Amino acid sequence: MGKIKNIVVLTGAGISAESGIRTFRDTGGLWEDHSIEEVATPQGYAANPELVLRFYNARRAQLGTVKPNPAHFALARLEKSLLSKGGYLTIVTQNVDDLHERGGAENVIHMHGELLSQWCRACDHKFRSDAAFTLSSTCAKCEGVGKIRPDIVWFGEMPYRMDTIETTILNCDLFVSVGTSGAVYPAAGYVQMARGLGKQTLEINLERSEGSHFFHESRLGKAGELVPQWVEETLRQAGT
Numbered sequence: 001m002g003k004i005k006n007i008v009v010l011t012g013a014g015i016s017a018e019s020g021i022r023t024f025r026d027t028g029g030l031w032e033d034h035s036i037e038e039v040a041t042p043q044g045y046a047a048n049p050e051l052v053l054r055f056y057n058a059r060r061a062q063l064g065t066v067k068p069n070p071a072h073f074a075l076a077r078l079e080k081s082l083l084s085k086g087g088y089l090t091i092v093t094q095n096v097d098d099l100h101e102r103g104g105a106e107n108v109i110h111m112h113g114e115l116l117s118q119w120c121r122a123c124d125h126k127f128r129s130d131a132a133f134t135l136s137s138t139c140a141k142c143e144g145v146g147k148i149r150p151d152i153v154w155f156g157e158m159p160y161r162m163d164t165i166e167t168t169i170l171n172c173d174l175f176v177s178v179g180t181s182g183a184v185y186p187a188a189g190y191v192q193m194a195r196g197l198g199k200q201t202l203e204i205n206l207e208r209s210e211g212s213h214f215f216h217e218s219r220l221g222k223a224g225e226l227v228p229q230w231v232e233e234t235l236r237q238a239g240t
């Protein structure tokens, strides 16, 4: 690969697996024993809001029991190094956990929302909280009752900050995908966009993703081992 200054890394549930957060697809389309339809769609929420709030309360509480792993720390190291050389690393994550931030990364786009962000549907107010919410929780801003939902982008909803994501891919030299099955669009389509723009592309995943053939290179194995190795290589090439 030539001189790399700007990098976009797309991450998925696989990067957090070694921290102890279960992925969707490795458990046969279930996430912590619930179907995607039950807990990750607007229809699921309409059918059983108590269950959905309980599910995300449990996921939020789980954050306190897990820690970033070497893959999260390595990406944060790479971000600092590229920044000091006038480049950038943008992490576009499909994950709703906060492990990239706790690993030290700052330039993180949560395209599918965040467990620690809540959204009042009555007044559109979004606020950060690690508390548990129920159908009788009250919005601190508008005092509406029972209108707070997790600030999570469910299947069928529009991911966040798509314009910014596309601009960072347009301006990058290398697009890397880590720990994602390549089954959820639009994230799964970013590799094709990057290829179409003439960017270098690399995937790091336990197994070949669905869009594996779009990548110039695939490295198969655990993110906690392969991401730090790749970051060291990249830092050496960048002369840092």
Ligand code: NAD
Pocket (backbone or CB within 6 Å): 011, 012, 013, 014, 015, 016, 017, 018, 021, 022, 023, 024, 025, 026, 031, 094, 095, 096, 097, 112, 178, 179, 180, 181, 182, 183, 184, 204, 205, 206, 207, 208, 209, 221, 222, 223, 224
């Ligand atoms: P996914 O479950 O569909 O795919 C995970 C991929 O990671 C698989 O291809 C698997 O082989 C790979 N993988 C598993 N362990 C790995 C490891 N140790 N190292 C490297 N790769 C590993 O997840 P996805 O592609 O992110 O898409 C599904 C959706 O799941 C996302 O929208 C996301 O919001 C949601 N989700 C998020 C979390 C989280 O925030 N941590 C957890 C579960 C699901």
